[in-house]
Amino acid sequence: MFPLVAGIGFEMELQEQSTPTVSKALGYGISSESKGVFSGSEKFAQSGYEAAGESDHEDTEPRIENPSTQICRDLEKIISSATKSLAASYRFESRCYDAPNPALRLTIGSIGTVGLPLGELAAKQIIENSRRAEFHVGEQPNVNMDARGIWEMDAEFVKFGDSRWESFIMDLATRVCAGLGVQFYARKPKVELYKLWLCETGSSALPRRYTEKVDGMFAAMMVMLPSAFTGGATCLSHAGLSKAVDLSVDSLSSSSVVAWYTDVTHELKPITSGYRLALAYNLIHTTNAPRPSLPLAYSSLPELRHIFLSWRQSGYSGPQKVIYLLENTYPEANTSALRGSDAHLASLLDDVATQLGFHLGLARAVLTLSGWGYCEDYDLEYDGEDYADFVEDADRSTMIKGLVDLDGNHITKEVLIDEEDEKERTIPEGLSEALERGGPDHQRRGYVGHPSLYFLFSTYRPLSLKRAARAPV
Structure with a gap:
């Protein structure tokens, strides 16, 4: 069972690479509807979801007054508030x-x-x-x-x-x-x-x-x-x-x-x-308890819509991508696996995004740590509970892998996330640290010439809601 991330972004250049390591972590992606961007089961552009051209919704949506200038911060605030009441969908x-x-x-x-x-x-x-x-x-x-x-x-x-x-x-x-x-x-x-x-x-x-x-x-x-x-x-x-x-x-x-x-x-x-x-x-309804009724979680809709419209209106001054870590962990990569507030949040975002020309997709995030460490075991593969320690700061990379649309159609294999890039924002800040707190699920040790010197390869497999959006040119 693995943690979940959700992401929102403007432009992500995705290229087909070698088949990624199998991972059961999941996630979502959103891309605005524009020329070259997938619609329905089509792929984002041709190699992923590299967006081009203007949004088809640019002419139909009026420009808003007092747009949000802190897309990521305001989005985090709204999602955090909404998830507290997202116990149901309509x-x-x-x-x-x-x-x-x-x-x-x-x-x-x-x-x-x-x-x-x-x-x-x-x-x-x-x-x-x-x-x-x-x-x-x-x-x-x-x-x-x-x-x-x-x-x-x-x-x-x-x-x-x-x-x-x-x-x-x-x-x-x-x-x-x-x-x-x-x-x-x-x-x-x-x-x-x-x-x-x-x-x-x-x-x-x-x-x-x-x-x-x-x-x-x-x-x-x-x-x-x-x-x-x-x-x-x-x-x-x-x-x-x-x-x-x-x-x-x-x-x-x-x-x-x-x-x-x-x-x-x-x-x-x-x-x-x-x-x-x-x-x-x-x-x-058959009991004396109050009859089930439509959820009240949609009070955040005007604010959420305002943020999305602000994001579209901001052009390239806002973030290109936002990755959001969801609440629960999941065993497999499909939308039916989502539960509780995650499932309802995905439904809510999907409904709002569809109206504004965005699309949702499902992906997983994989954090890889690599570096030097000491260990008395020569096994190249190790899946035990005790892991060797790094003797120096590890190199880390975070990948979004296995991106599919909500119908399960393949979009791209993987894309690297650069957390130092101001255009790539995460919720919470420091996505890799958040993933690392979940602990590694795999370690690989490579012998490099000294009996106790090893190369460590650890992966952290989160469920990721990956959301990529395109701003109008």
């Missing part, structure tokens, strides 16, 4: 590669067992035995304008032949509640199947506030079953934040989930091809 999404086949059986008409991934014939049978979905605008149901091409079936006609499905749904609801800041076992929410929804090509739903469907409902959980489709992003908005969740990737071979609190604004972008088959579950 949304949750995840791939479910471990989902069993539910052996879906529909008892209406003559449909029977539905094979998965969903085929076109089965999709047409479902449509023939379903009704058009009704969504409400204010107090009035609206079929034609608010929702198009969305078909629904009541839960009473939906059965599951695989007993593992119920256990999977309960485990999934536990994860969803954790993401929403709800203690599942303390609150004991009821997980109730509400509808089966089928979206055909051309389906869409206009933005609307998602209201409770039954008394006590505090969140919706949408489980997508294996079916090939493109488009159909679920757009969720709350407190000035907006996130488009695209679950079409690997939709043919895997299930996925997206969940959100009631009162969040929900929109379905058009399905451009195929069919999207989903099970809608209601999460219902």
Whole structure:
């Protein structure tokens, strides 16, 4: 388990190098949207995220008055304040590669067992035995304008032949509640199947506030079953934040989930091809404790947005990169590993950054110390608990390695961090010292001609939130 860092920066020249040492530390990176900078799964520029050109958002965002002149300091202050209240997010999404086949059986008409991934014939049978979905605008149901091409079936006609499905749904609801800041076992929410929804090509739903469907409902959980489709992003908005969740990737071979609190604004972008088959579950409050509600952690949003706008407006007078050490340690390099305040901070930064033309990525930081030391052991590799001491000040280097975007697409192998460079700032100051306090995870001793003189090679593997942003030219 390793510490986490987060970084923000303007311009980082990344070059492909030899394959880095495997490390389980993680992190994030942000780069503003500009010419040559990756968008979606594209790489930052061609060799990493060397930014060029002006931000696409430069013309749409007005210049702000009284901009922040201490980007790093103010960012640290805001993040520190926000993380104290970041116990929850307004949304949750995840791939479910471990989902069993539910052996879906529909008892209406003559449909029977539905094979998965969903085929076109089965999709047409479902449509023939379903009704058009009704969504409400204010107090009035609206079929034609608010929702198009969305078909629904009541839960009473939906059965599951695989007993593992119920256990999977309960485990999934536990994860969803954790993401929403709800203690599942303390609150004991009821997980109730509400509808089966089928979206055909051309389906869409206009933005609307998602209201409770039954008394006590505090969140919706949408489980997508294996079916090939493109488009159909679920757009969720709350407190000035907006996130488009695209679950079409690997939709043919895997299930996925997206969940959100009631009162969040929900929109379905058009399905451009195929069919999207989903099970809608209601999460219902059952105890005498106050009902779970939307988190209050978004009071820092105006200040956070102000800092990002100030950073963009500052051009090259501000820092090019900021690296931020996150709270927890993690065993693997993927976004689903993040937990607690780290996961919610990443979600918050992602939402704000997306609106302002920034992108987030995941990386790890590796600190290497090398120098002279004495040891009686001749082993070149040593992984014990007792480490030899340096006899003089060690040379140190900090690398950001294995940078990927939030979908796990490779961006670059590694980039050197120069902590002496005023354009490369860290939170806290002295990133390498902060990493060193975690202790080494590996030591290599190289014999150089004297029985007790060795070369020491120690690595410190943090989880790093690496955030690179580009200022307008």
